[in-house]
Amino acid sequence: MPRERAELEVLVTTPHSAPVQGASVRLLGPRGAVVGQEVTPGRFRVVLPRRGDYELIVEPGASPFELRSLRTTLFLTPGKCGNVLAAMSGLEGVRSRVERVECAPGRSIAHVVLDYVWFSHLGYPPTLGNRVDVLVDGEDGWRAVAEALLAARRSIRVTTWVYEPELELLRPDPLAEPAEREAYTIQRILESRARASVLVQLLLWDPPMLPLPGEARRVALTAGDGFEVLTEKNPTERPLFGARYPFGNRLLGEVQIGSFHQKTVVVDGRIGFCGGMNMRQNDWDTRHHRLFEPSRCRFTRPSAHRARVKEGLCVADHPPRHDFVARIEGPSVAHLEENFRERWNRLVERGAPHAERSTFVPPPDPAALPEAPGRSAVQVVRTMPAPYAERGILDAYLRAIAAARRLLYIEDQYFRSTYVSEAIAEAAWKNPRLAVLVLTSEAQANHPFSGAWSHACFERIREALPDFELYGLRCAGRDGRGKRRVQEIDHHGKLLLVDDVFVMVGSCNVNDRGFEYEGECNVAIVDPAFAATLRLGLFRDYLGGDPRLGKDIERDVEIFREHAARNAKGPPEGEPHPYLVPFAPRPRRSQIFDRSVF
Template sequence: MAAARTWKRRTGWIAAGAVGAAALGVVLLNLWPQEKQLERRIGPVSPVQSAQFRREAGTMLGPAIVDGNAVADYQNGAEIFPAMLAAIRAAQHSVNLETYIYWSGDISRDFIAALTERARAGVKVRVLADWAGSTRMKQSAIDALRAGGVQFEYFHPLAWYTLDRVNNRTHRKLLIVDGRVAFTGGVGIADAWNGHADDPEHWRDMQFRVEGPAAQQMQAIFEDNWLTATGEVLLGPDYYPQVAAAGTLAVQAFASSPNGGSENMQLMYLLAINGARQSIDLEAAYFVPDELTLRALRGALERGVAIRLLVPGPHVDSHVVSGASQARWGAMLQAGARMYRWQPSLLHNKLMVVDGYLTMAGSANFDNRSFQLNDEANINVYDRAFAAHMTDVINADIAKATPLTHAQWQRRPWRQRVLDWLALQTASQL
């Protein structure tokens, strides 16, 4: 009897060890980079306003820089959601929506109504939502979409055979209508983004509408993940029509994914930072740069580039990310950057303007998760007038922020310093 009990205990420990080893294996599969990451400093880089810079950026990232586009920016949900819904309601052939967050609520119902109305009218409507980011989406909302004729799919839904990919999320925010008009930015389909960002309950964000040839680049980015999720290839004039020039702007839409081209997003930021000669204005909801990117920013300051950095203030959605970010602030302030903390609400912007010429915006945050783990999509706009307009937007945001000095950063309580340091140790997964 004693021998039997001993055997049971041993087999129990063996089974527990096997389960633990399997769990550790799953964790390592999720955390281990799938491609070799950027490790070495980039340089020298031509000025962002030069033809050489555009030639390199337009070749290295995949999609070319294309002329003939019109780009409009929308500030906060009060402007963003009406513009997106109007584009959906005007669709004649196809609507493709990819989002990280789709939560149930009033905004969700507005989108369901618009999407299903178009689907019933014969428009091909597809929605791809990230499984992890859209866990607060009720099944009734999914059922309503599908009952209305919308093809709804999750990106990397949780299953035993997807455990090695659960940490790879689509953080892209894309809406493409008829292959002619496309939106990107930081907004999720949720009530938290509605309003004017003038109180803690409504987030500060922006979205960009692109009309012209670059919209088809964004259609191709959507198709990349739709193909991954469903195996369906989207072809024909409903998705890639002949598109005439809609404006005068040179635009490039590009994407990154750990399954291929994971370095694209960080590479573009590094090219822009190292190509800066005059100024960098950066609005970063999650500012947690790795050592390579931090060195690039400090190198720009040493070259005499003026850097203004807008980061969240008292309202945050992750105290761990906030702590890791604060741990990085000292290096920037000591090197001469001017920093500001947004006050009215939660800041969710992702925007960078370089030398009053290059505007970079989209879904990517300024952190390792966006640079290496998430699927992201951004646009580059090469135009001085558009950059001047976006600089005005940044100036208006700074007017609602409080400056931060290095002396103020140093006066953090010791407990906060410890928490910030601990948070920074997990920065590769934030």
Template sequence: MQRWHDGNHFTLLENGEQFFPRVFACIANARTEVVLETFILFEDKVGLQLHEALVAAARRGVQVDATIDGWGSPDLSERFIASLCEAGVRLHVFDPGPRPFGLRPNLLRRLHRKIVVVDGEVAFIGGINYSADHLGDFGPQAKQDYSVEVRGPLVGEIHRFAHAALAAGSRHTPHRRWWRWRRQARFAPGQLAHAGSARAMLVTRDNGRHTTDIERQYRIAIRAARERVVIANAYFFPGYRLIRDLRRAARRGVDVRLILQGTPDMAIVKVGASALYNHLLKAGVRIFEYCERPLHGKVALVDDEWVTVGSSNLDPLSLQLNLEANVVIRDRDFNALLYERLDALVRDSCRQVQPESVQAAGGLRQLLRSFIAFHLVRIYPTVSAWLPRHRPRLMPAMARPLAPAGAPPIGQERR
């Protein structure tokens, strides 16, 4: 059950330039434990830095559990995995699945969360993966994204959740559950000192008892909005009820702004979102397309206190299929900081979508596409319930013998 925790402090981390140094520094200072989940881990310069940090932590006696998604991180070399395992890192692969004929058919219900907990004292949660395309020097395809560093009692909740995910997925090793429970008890939320003034909760989405929790928190905040709603989201094709709440908020005078992809990393992303533009613009919603590089963020704020940051997009995959995790924060200072960052994004790097331009690009084809899109958002929650809901599995990555002495460093053979 979701619980509010008082006394937290949040640090906003924008893009890999701010996120990676903080995560790697905390892992470097870990004393007892690192628990990490990510959708994507690539064997590039960022992945190699993470690899080095995890190996060093494990070799000095820190318990390291790292979970990657079997579809999001499919191409790690045997040497990369073997060196982690040899150092003592417990590397788990979420639903690796078969790959007949080299294909990856198991695309549904992926592990999309991005969580790190170090020593049960500091946590990170957001939308940033471990890949070089989250750094500005990657080029025009570098992603714009956000994460938060968390300190305070909420860390205990995130820590407990991360361990529960390990236990639930690793049913082939039940003898380890008691050990994990003992470690969890050492970091119960009540034992962590207050670190700030923010009230916050962890909100997750799964395919069991928490299928709509993240969407529900969005809708509660939007329905209560009196002044402003600002949503920056990479993949925007939400359900009918959330669209209805946005339209109603705009019609009652709330300043509703959507910051969406103008330079999409996948063409279908913009096609889907733009099909909804007409419905939203008619109600008074303002839409801005971020054009500097692909937007990958999943953040929102309402009025002058409410904020959410996490891994969940506002599309069918995140809202109906994937495993996701967001934090919901009530803090005026943090809200003001995020608003300042998003307002600068709108001012410096976005173009506003004008109703005339949507109508000018219209015609029968646009009208038909808009009609189909609008009714798809009404039915896809029902359709998604028909899709398979298998029990997710965590499989341990298999250690293989390391290359002989004198072999090139990890990653160099891929350059």
């Protein structure tokens, strides 16, 4: 090889070090373009005609993960030990970059990382070939969980925020007496699987000053029953009050306010669930959100009381409730289980309460890992407090907002994150045609303690989108005396959907504590056909099945806003269904509590 010529290797990977097969590598120099030849997946060989400055262009090609291209400058200069390679892009940051350069005998090597568009560089890598379904509301969600639990053969691993043993996963006869319904409760189903030699491991948040529920404590104290229970505290301490109220913080100091808010179920390492529903009695409803639904009564309510609810003579104990849970089969289930294993084994190692009656979760057996049965790319993303200190959910959320071009659709219990409102405002300034639709709880947005931050975030977006408004969900119907009644639906969901391409669902709310230090778990999904179907199904639920829906995103947004404006004058006529109303959070004079408290 002539002395001036130089051989260069370009290694192209994702942020999680997976080779990017089929990428395009070109170097533009004074003598034109030189194209790299792929010798092994993600490894490209380039022979440069001479030393000097080159523009390096790396494009991902048909990568199954949507990746960002890279354009940067390489400097190839002579040195004492041969050619010396340097790159314009720095070695830090999370965007596409030259991660490092090195010189080997006879060649120089550039390590290129192509950043994800949608997924986070933090935590577990995204995987391909997952089968995903997002189940809407508790009837469908808990039914799917119950079916998986009852079919378990080896192991059941559950994380949840609050655990009420009386939660009925299945409710086939809402008028039945408690004794007839007891077999359908989460506690009895888990106990039945433990008796069938299925190892049941239940991981709960350990809240300050609140005891473990009696049924959970009983099995936790029983050795050898195949039903193990551990609890975990969140060590995060923060000041309660905002900067305007320093006296309160000086008086109280920093307070332990974090929790472990994850809600996951993994069955046999094969089926996983990740969502927002707690294992509480109120976390159940049908997709219809009927006003008088006897299945929303407390477990202990007798048949006679439930019959009165069905007849519209009294209301159920729990209001209509809206939520989501994702059911997953495929390689990302291993990451849901790894999240459980990491937390559980650490507690056993540290000798947490009941650890002496608990067993370690082994690493997954590669031979037993599930096959890739579907088409969705999925990433398990987390917020984790110290010592894990992970903010993958926030990273994925901000990436999705930045990537949005047509529609940013959010459903969440809260909408008061300064990170999200700032990112949405920036995206709207850059792209005035971006539609932003946010469904949230009107009660939470106007909460006396935390509503100030909801209003502040709302106003920040209004600076960029003057017509921006929030939407609440309501249901209407007539009681047993013929009187028309309206009730707000308790919106507990945590859903992000962008451009009918990207979906994220899980436990993390749109508040800064969820993004910073709560123990949270979400799944991020890239699958255009899946995302479009999910979004259209939700629109049809809220818009009474309007037959005009389904033409394109922009037209559907117009129909959405048309219905909301009409509903502001009164409930829609016809068959009762959950419906939208626009609202703006009430102004608050002061922000008493710090932004990260609620």
